[in-house]
Amino acid sequence: MTTYALSDSWTMTRRELAHWARQPVQVLVALVFPVMLLLMFGYLIGGGRGLEGDYVDFLVPGMLALTMAFGLEGTMLAVTQDLNKGVIDRFRSMPMANGAVLVGRSVADMLQSALGLAVLIGVGYAIGWRAHGGFGAFMGAVGLLLLFRFAMLWIGIQLAMVAGKPEMVQAVQILVWPVGFLSNAFATPESMPGWLGTVVEWNPMSQTATAVRDLFGGPGGEPGHVWAAVAWPLALLAVFFPLAVRRFGALSK
Amino acid sequence: MTDAIVVEGVRKRYGDKHALDGLDLTVGRGTVHGVLGPNGAGKTTLVRILSTLLRPDEGRVEVAGHDVVSDAHEVRFRIGLLGQHAALDEELGGRQNLEMFGRLYHLGARHARVRADELLERFGLADTGRKAVKEYSGGMRRRLDLAASLITEPEVLFLDEPTTGLDPRGRAEVWDAVRSLVGGGTTVLLTTQYLEEADQLAHRISVVDQGRVIADGTANELKALTGGDRIDVVLRDGGQLGAAVALLPLPKPEVSVDADRRLLSAPVTDRMGALSGVVRALEEAGIEAEDVALRRPTLDEVFLHLTGGDDRVHDHVGEAV
Numbered sequence: 001m002t003t004y005a006l007s008d009s010w011t012m013t014r015r016e017l018a019h020w021a022r023q024p025v026q027v028l029v030a031l032v033f034p035v036m037l038l039l040m041f042g043y044l045i046g047g048g049r050g051l052e053g054d055y056v057d058f059l060v061p062g063m064l065a066l067t068m069a070f071g072l073e074g075t076m077l078a079v080t081q082d083l084n085k086g087v088i089d090r091f092r093s094m095p096m097a098n099g100a101v102l103v104g105r106s107v108a109d110m111l112q113s114a115l116g117l118a119v120l121i122g123v124g125y126a127i128g129w130r131a132h133g134g135f136g137a138f139m140g141a142v143g144l145l146l147l148f149r150f151a152m153l154w155i156g157i158q159l160a161m162v163a164g165k166p167e168m169v170q171a172v173q174i175l176v177w178p179v180g181f182l183s184n185a186f187a188t189p190e191s192m193p194g195w196l197g198t199v200v201e202w203n204p205m206s207q208t209a210t211a212v213r214d215l216f217g218g219p220g221g222e223p224g225h226v227w228a229a230v231a232w233p234l235a236l237l238a239v240f241f242p243l244a245v246r247r248f249g250a251l252s253k
Numbered sequence: 254m255t256d257a258i259v260v261e262g263v264r265k266r267y268g269d270k271h272a273l274d275g276l277d278l279t280v281g282r283g284t285v286h287g288v289l290g291p292n293g294a295g296k297t298t299l300v301r302i303l304s305t306l307l308r309p310d311e312g313r314v315e316v317a318g319h320d321v322v323s324d325a326h327e328v329r330f331r332i333g334l335l336g337q338h339a340a341l342d343e344e345l346g347g348r349q350n351l352e353m354f355g356r357l358y359h360l361g362a363r364h365a366r367v368r369a370d371e372l373l374e375r376f377g378l379a380d381t382g383r384k385a386v387k388e389y390s391g392g393m394r395r396r397l398d399l400a401a402s403l404i405t406e407p408e409v410l411f412l413d414e415p416t417t418g419l420d421p422r423g424r425a426e427v428w429d430a431v432r433s434l435v436g437g438g439t440t441v442l443l444t445t446q447y448l449e450e451a452d453q454l455a456h457r458i459s460v461v462d463q464g465r466v467i468a469d470g471t472a473n474e475l476k477a478l479t480g481g482d483r484i485d486v487v488l489r490d491g492g493q494l495g496a497a498v499a500l501l502p503l504p505k506p507e508v509s510v511d512a513d514r515r516l517l518s519a520p521v522t523d524r525m526g527a528l529s530g531v532v533r534a535l536e537e538a539g540i541e542a543e544d545v546a547l548r549r550p551t552l553d554e555v556f557l558h559l560t561g562g563d564d565r566v567h568d569h570v571g572e573a574v
Binding site: 004023091 | 304305306307308326329330332334336338339340341342343344345349353354356357358359385401402
């Protein structure tokens with residue numbers, strides 16, 4: 001059974017890729033949306049309250065982290081739609097590896113997020129952002145972002161299975177925004193009222209953004225923050241990964 | 254030779270409602286078994302348990318010689334499932350669906366492709382090209398769904414209300430497909446609300462109500478349960494129905510009357526005696542009849558007889574004739 005875990009997971013990943021090929025516009029919209037946010041904050045709204053240094057160098061890492069956080073919505077929506085379709089019954093009545101459905105989902109979502117990062121970094125470069133920390137630090141930053149996305153992914157899967165209905169996804173989509181913005185993506189915590197600054201600093205997304213800023217050598221980075229950007233996602237995974245896997249197995253209850 | 258399906262004392266509870274309440278069932282290899290019952294009788298729950306999608310709370314279930322709980326993986330290699338709703342990836346095309354399922358049955362890429370082609374050809378879907386399943390008609394979708402459940406030529410096939418929502422042509426196509434499968438040795442368990450469907454396809458029928466089998470047998474055996482044959486008499490003048498009921502040599506409390514059709518109907522034990530007695534009595538009284546006929550009860554009458562009061566049977570006779 002385990003011998004087929006890899007090939008089954010790959011088949012399920014191919015299924016997601018086939019969906020992309022059928023709906024290129026949706027994929028494009030998902031890629032363009034964070035770019036739009038970046039340009040909006042970079043040129044229209046931004047300014048970087050209380051910031052010393054170049055705002056674009058502060059903003060781009062923040063947008064990268066925010067995009068990873070918003071990935072949760074996409075995962076949740078896709079899983080909810082799958083669970084509400086008959087095809088999941090066929091998968092579950094077949095001798096395929098347990099969890100290949102979820103693995104396929106994760107691989108496809110991670111691919112899409114990696115693509116999203118590449119596009120966003122490219123656009124950031126075009127508007128003047130630069131990484132000052134060298135190649136190793138750059139790859140470390142990308143790794144931290146993807147680790148954070150991986151944690152969001154399993155939260156998304158778990159939420160989808162708890163919520164169940166597509167209507168509930170909308171509620172979560174609305175909630176993701178304030179949670180995403182309650183971070184240091186666009187402004188420093190120091191520029192906020194005391195209590196709010198504390199909340200923002202504790203947001204796992206802020207930890208990732210701060211560490212990434214440090215690795216890129218831009219403003220808003222703090223040395224020694226990398227451990228927090230590793231520990232938070234791992235802690236979230238330690239909770240949500242087993243919950244989601246168990247919940248998936250309990251579909252037969 | 255062991256049976257293809259063995260179900261013993263299965264219970265499944267949702268909250269405080271028993272979807273299955275001690276259900277027993279045995280299906281011999283290579284036969285078609287009909288599970289007949291109204292909405293909410295527990296038919297779908299039964300199919301979901303048999304196809305390993307749901308675990309029973311109590312009881313033992315074996316399919317193709319393997320336990321559906323402890324040996325679910327082995328069962329899954331030997332079954333096909335056609336659920337009430339299409340179990341297909343609606344975004345993908347027909348070929349993409351069948352190839353994907355073939356790979357998941359571990360046929361290997363090349364074999365999966367060949368098998369997909371065979372099945373598309375066999376179910377008249379070879380020319381659907383890249384069209385997404387969500388753009389298929391109801392009948393096409395059902396045929397693709399059936400094709401998907403036959404990828405491995407399963408020993409046991411579950412069909413949960415396979416023709417619900419199909420037009421007569423789609424229904425005939427599904428029936429033909431089921432008949433050809435049985436010729437090939439597949440065991441089929443079929444749930445249906447359509448009594449005609451069970452009568453047409455099934456060797457044996459289990460009537461299910463409130464999570465239990467309330468009767469079991471061939472169509473003929475079930476029909477005999479309601480008291481055997483019936484006699485139907487259609488009069489020329491509906492106004493004489495009352496008089497006819499009073500004088501005919503039939504068991505009065507069991508005679509049902511449908512005034513709109515000028516029809517009276519009653520169960521009989523001695524077929525020929527009843528027939529000649531009725532004809533003679535009508536002649537002597539000078540009541541003109543348009544038709545006098547002996548017939549077997551319909552499965553509708555059997556079902557209503559088994560599940561409900563006689564009132565319902567009487568209500569129904571008018572429609573069934």
